[in-house]
Structure formats: structure tokens, C-alpha cells
Amino acid sequence: MRQRHIRLRRMQGAVAIEFAFLAIPMVLLLLGIAEFGHAFYQYNTIDKSVRDAARMLSSYSPLQPDYPSAAAQCLVVYGNTGCSGSPLVNGLTTGMVVVCDQVNTTGCSGQYKNVQTDPGGDTINLVQVKVTGYPYAQITGYFNLAGLIFGDISCTMRQA
Numbered sequence: 675m676r677q678r679h680i681r682l683r684r685m686q687g688a689v690a691i692e693f694a695f696l697a698i699p700m701v702l703l704l705l706g707i708a709e710f711g712h713a714f715y716q717y718n719t720i721d722k723s724v725r726d727a728a729r730m731l732s733s734y735s736p737l738q739p740d741y742p743s744a745a746a747q748c749l750v751v752y753g754n755t756g757c758s759g760s761p762l763v764n765g766l767t768t769g770m771v772v773v774c775d776q777v778n779t780t781g782c783s784g785q786y787k788n789v790q791t792d793p794g795g796d797t798i799n800l801v802q803v804k805v806t807g808y809p810y811a812q813i814t815g816y817f818n819l820a821g822l823i824f825g826d827i828s829c830t831m832r833q834a
Contacts, residue, residue, distance in 0.1 A: 705817070712813045716763045720805050720827050723750045723762055727771075728803040728829040730755075735834050736777040736801075743778065746803060747771040764811040774802040775833060781806070786833075804828030 727746040734741050745755035747768040752759050757768070774782035776799050788797040810822040 709812060709817055713810055716808075716810065717824060717827065719762050720750070720766065720808060720824075721829075723753060724771075724803050724805055724827055725829045726750075727773075728801060728831045731773065731775070731801045731803065732831040732833050735799075736775040743773045744768075746773055750803065750805060763808075765809055766805070770805050770807055772802075772804050772806060774804070775799070799833045800830055801833040802828055802830040 727749045730742065730749060731746050736743075742755065748755050748757035750771045751757070751761050751766050751768050753762050761767070772781045774784070774786055776787035779786070782802065784802075786800045786802065789800055790797050805824075805827045808824045808827070810824060812822075
């Protein structure tokens with residue numbers, strides 16, 4: 675009976691070691707899933723806000739005196755046109771938001787004025803809103819993702 679008790683105690687130690695071997699990769703996997711999910715959330719949040727700003731600017735002409743280019747930048751960063759509150763995602767600033775249209779071409783590539791829709795067809799004006807140089811803000815410090823920068827996140831629409 676005593677030997678059986680000693681054997682069970684030794685088995686408990688083996689189970690603890692096996693659990694440690696299994697727990698380490700499982701924790702790493704869970705941290706990786708959380709980090710990937712957070713990156714996906716940040717990208718989608720910026721993508722949606724860029725689309726909303728492009729949609730807002732598509733109803734204006736950049737030749738109008740009340741053209742809301744600055745309000746569109748605020749919409750991308752804060753989710754409202756007044757630049758109030760906290761940014762939608764950490765680290766996003768209005769300096770990262772670029773508005774490209776037939777008047778504003780700084781930091782832009784491509785044509786935005788009199789773009790031909792088809793050969794011999796009508797021409798349209800385009801507006802593009804993009805976020806450039808957004809650095810990923812990680813949630814755990816476990817993975818060294820410092821310096822990871824998203825590519826340009828942009829949306830282009832037809833403008834009035």
C-alpha cells in the first residue's frame with residue numbers, strides 16, 4: 675500500500691511536468707492570436723474611417739470655399755469632424771491622413787482631375803483619403819513588433 679502511494683506521488687510530478695511542456699506553447703499561441711486579432715481590429719477601424727471620410731468628401735467640390743478637408747482628417751482619426759475625444763486607435767494622428775483631389779496633390783500619386791471613365795467617354799474627378807505610416811500599437815510586449823508599420827490604407831471615390 676505504501677509503495678502504491680509513492681508511485682502515485684511520482685505520477686503527479688510527471689503530470690505537472692507534462693502540463694508545463696504543454697502550457698508554454700498554448701500560452702504563446704493564445705498571445706499570438708490576441709495580437710493578430712488586435713492588428714486586424716486596428717486595420718479595419720482605420721479602413722472604415724478612411725472610407726467614411728472619402729464618402730463625406732465625395733459630395734463636395736474641392737473648389738468650394740467650405741471644402742471640409744480638415745474635418746475629413748478629424749473624421750479619420752477621431753470618428754467625428756470636430757477633432758474631439760481620443761483617437762479611434764492608439765498612435766493615429768491627423769498628420770498621417772492625406773487627402774488627394776484635383777486641388778490637393780501633396781503626397782499623392784495618380785490623376786484625380788478629369789479622369790476618363792472609358793475611351794471616348796465622360797471624365798470624372800476623384801477624391802482619395804489615405805493613412806500613411808501608421809505604426810502598429812501592440813497590446814502585449816511579448817512579441818517584438820516595434821517598428822511594424824501598416825501599408826497605406828486608402829479609399830478613392832468619385833467626387834462631385
